[in-house]
Amino acid sequence: MTEEIIIAGFGGQGVLSMGKILAYSGIMQGKEVSWMPSYGPEMRGGTANVTVIISDERISSPIVNVFDTAIILNQQSMDKFEKTVKPGGVLIYDPNGITRHPSRKDIKIYSIEATDEATNMGNTKIFNMIVLGGFLSVKPIVKLENVIKGLEKSLPARHHKLIPMNQKAIEVGMELVKEYMG
Amino acid sequence: MTEEIIIAGFGGQGVLSMGKILAYSGIMQGKEVSWMPSYGPEMRGGTANVTVIISDERISSPIVNVFDTAIILNQQSMDKFEKTVKPGGVLIYDPNGITRHPSRKDIKIYSIEATDEATNMGNTKIFNMIVLGGFLSVKPIVKLENVIKGLEKSLPARHHKLIPMNQKAIEVGMELVKEYMG
Amino acid sequence: MGELRLMKGNEAFAEACIRAGVDAYFGYPITPQSEVLEYLMSQKPYETTGMVVLQAESEVAAINMCYGAGGAGFLPVTSSSSPGISLKMEGVSYIAGAELPLIILNVVRGGPGLGDIQPAQSDYFQATKGGGHGDYRLYVLAPSSVQEMADFVLIAKEMAFKYRNPVMILSDGIIGQMMEKVELFDPIPRRTIQEVEKQAPWATTGKKANRERNIITSLDLDPLKQEQHVYHLRDKYSQMEREDVRFEEISTEDAEYLLVAYGSSARICQKAVDLAREEGIKLGLLRAITLFPFPSKRLAELSNQVKGMLAVEMSLGQMVEDVKLAVNCRVPVEHYGRTGGVIHSPVEVLEALKSKIIK
Amino acid sequence: MGELRLMKGNEAFAEACIRAGVDAYFGYPITPQSEVLEYLMSQKPYETTGMVVLQAESEVAAINMCYGAGGAGFLPVTSSSSPGISLKMEGVSYIAGAELPLIILNVVRGGPGLGDIQPAQSDYFQATKGGGHGDYRLYVLAPSSVQEMADFVLIAKEMAFKYRNPVMILSDGIIGQMMEKVELFDPIPRRTIQEVEKQAPWATTGKKANRERNIITSLDLDPLKQEQHVYHLRDKYSQMEREDVRFEEISTEDAEYLLVAYGSSARICQKAVDLAREEGIKLGLLRAITLFPFPSKRLAELSNQVKGMLAVEMSLGQMVEDVKLAVNCRVPVEHYGRTGGVIHSPVEVLEALKSKIIK
Amino acid sequence: MDFKDIIKPENLVYRRSSLLTDKPFSYCPGCGHGTIHRLIMEVVEELGIQEITVGIAPVGCSVLAYEFMNMDMQQAAHGRAPALATALKRLMPDKYIFTYQGDGDLAAIGTAETIHACNRGENIIIFFVNNGIYGMTGGQMAPTTLPGMPASTCPFGRDVNIMGNPLKITELVAQLPGVHFATRQSVHTPRNVRRAKKAIQMAFEVQKNKKGTSFVEFVSNCNSGWKLSPVAANEWMEQHMFPFYPLGDIKVDGNLVTK
Amino acid sequence: MDFKDIIKPENLVYRRSSLLTDKPFSYCPGCGHGTIHRLIMEVVEELGIQEITVGIAPVGCSVLAYEFMNMDMQQAAHGRAPALATALKRLMPDKYIFTYQGDGDLAAIGTAETIHACNRGENIIIFFVNNGIYGMTGGQMAPTTLPGMPASTCPFGRDVNIMGNPLKITELVAQLPGVHFATRQSVHTPRNVRRAKKAIQMAFEVQKNKKGTSFVEFVSNCNSGWKLSPVAANEWMEQHMFPFYPLGDIKVDGNLVTK
Amino acid sequence: MAKVRGAIVVDVEKCKGCGVCVPACPQEVISLAKEVNGKGYHYAYMNKPEDCIGCANCAIVCPDGVISVYKVKLDN
Amino acid sequence: MAKVRGAIVVDVEKCKGCGVCVPACPQEVISLAKEVNGKGYHYAYMNKPEDCIGCANCAIVCPDGVISVYKVKLDN
Numbered sequence A, B: 001m002t003e004e005i006i007i008a009g010f011g012g013q014g015v016l017s018m019g020k021i022l023a024y025s026g027i028m029q030g031k032e033v034s035w036m037p038s039y040g041p042e043m044r045g046g047t048a049n050v051t052v053i054i055s056d057e058r059i060s061s062p063i064v065n066v067f068d069t070a071i072i073l074n075q076q077s078m079d080k081f082e083k084t085v086k087p088g089g090v091l092i093y094d095p096n097g098i099t100r101h102p103s104r105k106d107i108k109i110y111s112i113e114a115t116d117e118a119t120n121m122g123n124t125k126i127f128n129m130i131v132l133g134g135f136l137s138v139k140p141i142v143k144l145e146n147v148i149k150g151l152e153k154s155l156p157a158r159h160h161k162l163i164p165m166n167q168k169a170i171e172v173g174m175e176l177v178k179e180y181m182g
Numbered sequence C, D: 001m002g003e004l005r006l007m008k009g010n011e012a013f014a015e016a017c018i019r020a021g022v023d024a025y026f027g028y029p030i031t032p033q034s035e036v037l038e039y040l041m042s043q044k045p046y047e048t049t050g051m052v053v054l055q056a057e058s059e060v061a062a063i064n065m066c067y068g069a070g071g072a073g074f075l076p077v078t079s080s081s082s083p084g085i086s087l088k089m090e091g092v093s094y095i096a097g098a099e100l101p102l103i104i105l106n107v108v109r110g111g112p113g114l115g116d117i118q119p120a121q122s123d124y125f126q127a128t129k130g131g132g133h134g135d136y137r138l139y140v141l142a143p144s145s146v147q148e149m150a151d152f153v154l155i156a157k158e159m160a161f162k163y164r165n166p167v168m169i170l171s172d173g174i175i176g177q178m179m180e181k182v183e184l185f186d187p188i189p190r191r192t193i194q195e196v197e198k199q200a201p202w203a204t205t206g207k208k209a210n211r212e213r214n215i216i217t218s219l220d221l222d223p224l225k226q227e228q229h230v231y232h233l234r235d236k237y238s239q240m241e242r243e244d245v246r247f248e249e250i251s252t253e254d255a256e257y258l259l260v261a262y263g264s265s266a267r268i269c270q271k272a273v274d275l276a277r278e279e280g281i282k283l284g285l286l287r288a289i290t291l292f293p294f295p296s297k298r299l300a301e302l303s304n305q306v307k308g309m310l311a312v313e314m315s316l317g318q319m320v321e322d323v324k325l326a327v328n329c330r331v332p333v334e335h336y337g338r339t340g341g342v343i344h345s346p347v348e349v350l351e352a353l354k355s356k357i358i359k
Numbered sequence E, F: 001m002d003f004k005d006i007i008k009p010e011n012l013v014y015r016r017s018s019l020l021t022d023k024p025f026s027y028c029p030g031c032g033h034g035t036i037h038r039l040i041m042e043v044v045e046e047l048g049i050q051e052i053t054v055g056i057a058p059v060g061c062s063v064l065a066y067e068f069m070n071m072d073m074q075q076a077a078h079g080r081a082p083a084l085a086t087a088l089k090r091l092m093p094d095k096y097i098f099t100y101q102g103d104g105d106l107a108a109i110g111t112a113e114t115i116h117a118c119n120r121g122e123n124i125i126i127f128f129v130n131n132g133i134y135g136m137t138g139g140q141m142a143p144t145t146l147p148g149m150p151a152s153t154c155p156f157g158r159d160v161n162i163m164g165n166p167l168k169i170t171e172l173v174a175q176l177p178g179v180h181f182a183t184r185q186s187v188h189t190p191r192n193v194r195r196a197k198k199a200i201q202m203a204f205e206v207q208k209n210k211k212g213t214s215f216v217e218f219v220s221n222c223n224s225g226w227k228l229s230p231v232a233a234n235e236w237m238e239q240h241m242f243p244f245y246p247l248g249d250i251k252v253d254g255n256l257v258t259k
Numbered sequence G, H: 001m002a003k004v005r006g007a008i009v010v011d012v013e014k015c016k017g018c019g020v021c022v023p024a025c026p027q028e029v030i031s032l033a034k035e036v037n038g039k040g041y042h043y044a045y046m047n048k049p050e051d052c053i054g055c056a057n058c059a060i061v062c063p064d065g066v067i068s069v070y071k072v073k074l075d076n
């Protein structure tokens, strides 16, 4: 199994840390992982993205141009990454702020209203965990228990009290995600 | 004709400018010349030397290890350069301050009491011109008139009034030099 | 088994420095390697191992702080990225001349000039042939994973003392910025000052009554002595070539064609090898781990086996010269690589192989 | 015929800068090239041609002053010797990246580090392969006489503008310090600011209403654009290789063996050729005048004629790599040379030829 | 009267300087760099010297200043802008030359170039944006970071025992005879903006009269680096930066201002 | 009593410090470098700290200081001695570390390293030999060359309009909180030698107490560069250098000396 | 009754919603919108247009220079 | 009559004849020799040895540290 994922959105949406938790979860499940961010000053106000690869084998190139799954959280990223999903692959997106919805027919498309849900839950910080839940529901490549272990590893000890809330958000996300009907 | 000359002595003895005047004289006589000094901070208190090559042809290497003529003005230079004279070549030296006189039998050795003569003439600055005169008497490779032209070229205009005195010194040197009898 | 962590290459390098008992880090921020200093500052090793960590006023100051530290027998580390490394060139030449231990990390970005901040491999010449003046060489290691960003600190430490020579770790923006799983080696205690003095009896730790004074210098005004010194350096470099060449071979046993690459390009080439094998092309990869000394001998051997080699590097073609010099014209050698911060894909590499070598 | 003078190489270079209409000199003292600044200051060209002459606070400041001057379309010159040149490497990479005209003189001395102040040729790699970071090249000229120290200023000027690329004049302590006869070319008036603006419409002389603003930068945060820029640079370097290779041949017509050398080493080799011919050995000399672009094509041709080549340079062997890459293994190529400030003699060269090539 | 009726060309009293390009600033929301860019270009516009002015952008957040200022510009290596400016001014003494530099650029790596350009009294303006941090590279400690202030390379706050005291480089260069005018300004309130603009005008005046170097510091926010909202950053700046970096003229007409 | 009878070991009151090697100084006759070397080594000898002292030689005439001072030493790249010293002191806080630098080394190419080591208050001593010229390289203009004073790169005298004013770097660094002690001395008369030695002692005392940086300037002759005999050079120095570089303490115990 | 009336025009798409203009206004005219612009910023707008006196304070502190100011003198 | 008598020993071969010691002597004891040493320098010597008071002024200003000073107290 090798899963190549791109997560892309605005700088402030927690894109990088979502990728990090996912990667850490992969480690907890005994897999090989890589996490490669876009970096540098262009992140300022602009977009951020990260490539996460989770695999049973040693990962050769951490840089890939086509993905099994794209998780897309703003319009710019939609414009840039919809086309990079492999035929038969998966695209998950939050429709909030999206003006041009995805149109490919050769991939599976899911939507998740994570922005709204996070606002409902009164905590915009868990937005990315909701999205992560959505992904895990579509692609259950790591078990929830390992995701929780991944959270423990990637959060500093003083934030461990937030784990239950994050777990909740992931579970909500798992429910929330739904196939997009074009 | 190619004449390869080393002039060596203390820093303050005018070694470099003697070489320069000789080289300029060569140019005035339509020859090819090169002038290659020792350089750098070791000159401080130490020795200075310059290699002058005067030739009818384009000069290949300006650095040579053996010389047609060595003009030697202190003991250190004697120790270093006596052995570099080509068999059949010429060594000219001022015995002042020399404790170990040259001993080679396969070269022609001349001495010139230039330090004493300069003191006699009441002008230590012309010391090097006396020595130059000695050299020119032994090896008349450039004509005196071209040496004077060389002097004109190498001295800044404001010092041209000193040329007659320098010419005098050269002429004195020509008289003064004498074969050294071991 | 050591501790498992998900870390950036830069962080892994920094953590490994602490664990390896490095004595001091001096550096100046620059993308894409600022995490090295940031990580160190967040860990405060000066409170645990006693390692000195200081943000210098410039790269020039940093490399000269390293000169001071190395001269006293300590193991200093500095890191930067391309423009900052260029500023260190005078200092590097001094340190090589004075024969001091040092680890320098270059997380290469696109150049020349300010260029961009994306990954590149266009500082190969500078690292391997002498960006500074004079006849000197660095021992150059090219990690191609986060794991190696950690592990190579230990190799670098060993080589820095074995040869009393600066070691460069030539990395790039990919390796520096990406996170991977790292198994961290167990911490090695920093040497005490007594141990430093014992390991480096030549160092300037204060003249003891029982020894002559120690002098650290790269100066010898007598050219004959300076030449002897340079010959002594050359002998060290020859010894490196004999004893400490490092490389890795992937699918070379039956290879008919060979990719030669290092660092992150080697990772991409690994995938290209997979793709080629899927198509039935017998492609292998020689990954140079040491760029100086270069694995020339092994390449010469392989040149008797394969039909052609493609040197793949993110530059206009620099390592390719060393490949050519190694194979002695026995097989065609070509270069492929994107540059200026663009990363070539495995597919592009394979295409290049087909068009330039297989034909 | 121009004016005849006996001058040091450094002085001839400085005088030629004034006569060539160079716009500015920025430098910092270092042996063996301090005479360049000293001569300029004694001539006060700022009172005649208007040339700016300034002693900078450091080599780093000097090269960046050159960057500023070049960016405004002027022709700046800087000079230094090995350690000082290393300090300029970041700036040189910027200037190459920003495509600005510049002449840099390196009067090479023995290294590495502070080394000594005697003549050496051990900065060849730095000059030709990129001492700075990124994919860039300098146009590198190697004078071998005082006359050429003057004349090459004109070539350098032409190339600096033809290619909008920095030109390095790679000299050494011999050429810089020795005096020879020079025939000085007649002064060329410095360009007026109007002429500068006409010749360099890209320069930052102040945005006129009738044109877009001009920007001088080496930055492109978009790697695809940066790559295009690097490809553009590469094309210039290829053009140099096609159009502006320079070399000199001595006694090659019937040569069975070939010395390859540059700069002062070529002078020594010239004498070695004479000595060899006296002994009946048919020796020739190819003197590289441009070190980049290197006369590879001509060497490849000569490799069909001669039985072996000896690359002679005052270093551990740097140019020899380019010779090897050029001759494509058709004939044996070896290196000979003293280093660290020691100058080999014609006799030594001949002996080396006999023991390494003729055998 | 509806406000729509007021919005007519003839009633326009303030608009963005026409010497700024259309490209939106790349700065974070609320960053003072933008305001300072605007003011400089307003003065250049008002003096009508666009054709004879060349600016020098640093390495730092304002590395792309040349994309916003509609004039000839050069982008300098980190810390070296005063060296470029020296050359430009000496070659074109009748043009106006300024550098625009951050605190890391000017007071860390560029210390020597700054001090020596000032000491030579180059007829240039150095605009110095002091935000107490390395903005561009992600918030590292700068020479001007306050004692105790956290940054990514001093996450527990600047420890002056290890890292030294913040450097008041403006006071330092003001000691040099070559510096004719040195001042410290801010642009976070309308009042300060107006004063800052006067200072910029004065600096160009000094250059016009070839009196020597003008050194114009702006204490500015780096809300991203400080991890505060823009408005909170400006408040924090008033409370913490100004006591250490007091606003006002430091040297006027070649004379140190005595307080 | 014949003077021969006085010359007995028991009557010896002054001899060259035993911490100087036998190698004759490479300096020109009458050059102050020698005297300053002597004084430093006398103090090291008197304090009994040879075993725990490391000195740093610059690039300059004193590049070979390590051949004369019988102690562990490093030779630094031009201008960078304070960077080396920073590392040495931080790694070995209980050793005494000093640099020995010329005016070109310290105040031109090394300006940034000087200012920042001082600003960090590194616990080191910077011995600064100001002879107003680049001695080693043959007498070029230094940052400290006086107005009108000729040097090989200003053969018609330093023109302050082109080359800037001489830099009083000691006054400048004295402004920095990290500097605990700053003084300017000379060694051309017995009286000045005695004072200079006291200053050196004070500097080691400051380092012992870990109070911060000591900056000890010596105005010294470069008779070769100035093209004067040693005695005339010293007179010239009194007449021309001291008015511009007045002798005396500049900062003591962390406080600027008010005059 | 005010002698002057003013108005501002915010270039909504270029406003970064930094809020620096808000406290700069002596008349408390400006607020940040609940809505976001194309870049996701809560842009500034005149909440109390009638109070604007066209003093330009907001405009001169706006880091992005996205405010234009208009003013009329009312001679009532 | 002087209460102290002094004497100096100059390391003649290492003296560089710079003359700096000459004006430093309060007793005008020192002169430079007409002769030169092995390096060609007119070395310093006690011209008026009887006037030396052993104050060491000469020694502490000697840049090359080639003077040793001896002193005795005369209790006459």
Ligand SMILES: Cc1ncc(C[n+]2csc(CCOP(=O)(O)OP(=O)(O)O)c2C)c(N)n1
Binding pocket: C028, C029, C030, C031, C059, C083, C084, C087, E059, E060, E061, E062, E078, E101, E102, E103, E104, E105, E106, E129, E131, E133, E134, E135, E136, E137, E142, E222
């Ligand atoms: C030689 C070199 N070193 C380091 C860097 C990385 N770098 C870019 S900007 C910067 C500091 C910017 O800080 P500052 O000057 O304060 O400007 P700001 O971004 O805060 O406006 C650094 C260290 C570089 N580009 N070049």
Ligand SMILES: Cc1ncc(C[n+]2csc(CCOP(=O)(O)OP(=O)(O)O)c2C)c(N)n1
Binding pocket: D028, D029, D030, D031, D059, D083, D084, D087, F059, F060, F061, F062, F078, F101, F102, F103, F104, F105, F106, F129, F131, F133, F134, F135, F136, F137, F142, F222
């Ligand atoms: C990088 C570099 N630049 C320049 C030099 C040449 N250089 C050697 S010493 C020196 C100046 C010495 O002057 P100063 O520091 O005043 O010492 P002094 O000789 O006067 O005691 C210079 C420029 C060098 N060695 N390295």
Ligand code: SF4
Binding pocket: E026, E027, E028, E030, E031, E032, E033, E061, E131, E135, E136, E221, E222, E223, E224, E225
């Ligand atoms: S990082 Fe700081 S200085 Fe840079 S644009 Fe953002 S707020 Fe401004």
Ligand code: SF4
Binding pocket: F026, F027, F028, F030, F031, F032, F033, F061, F131, F135, F136, F221, F222, F223, F224, F225
């Ligand atoms: S050149 Fe000057 S500083 Fe150097 S040793 Fe001679 S007198 Fe002293």
Ligand code: SF4
Binding pocket: E030, G010, G014, G015, G016, G017, G018, G019, G020, G021, G022, G043, G044, G061, G062, G063, G064, G065, G066, G067
């Ligand atoms: S100050 Fe400017 S950018 Fe910021 S909210 Fe107000 S109008 Fe928008």
Ligand code: SF4
Binding pocket: G006, G007, G008, G024, G025, G026, G027, G028, G029, G030, G051, G052, G053, G054, G055, G056, G057, G058, G059, G069
């Ligand atoms: S112009 Fe003045 S009153 Fe009107 S909104 Fe702006 S700040 Fe407020």
Ligand code: SF4
Binding pocket: F030, H010, H014, H015, H016, H017, H018, H019, H020, H021, H022, H043, H044, H061, H062, H063, H064, H065, H066, H067
């Ligand atoms: S001061 Fe010293 S070196 Fe100079 S003349 Fe006197 S004894 Fe000799």
Ligand code: SF4
Binding pocket: H006, H007, H008, H024, H025, H026, H027, H028, H029, H030, H051, H052, H053, H054, H055, H056, H057, H058, H059, H069
């Ligand atoms: S010891 Fe005193 S009195 Fe005697 S010679 Fe020396 S200076 Fe003169």
Ligand SMILES: [Mg+2]
Binding pocket: E102, E103, E104, E129, E130, E131, E132, E133, E134, E135, E142
């Ligand atoms: Mg800043």
Ligand SMILES: [Mg+2]
Binding pocket: F102, F103, F104, F129, F130, F131, F132, F133, F134, F135, F142
């Ligand atoms: Mg000096």
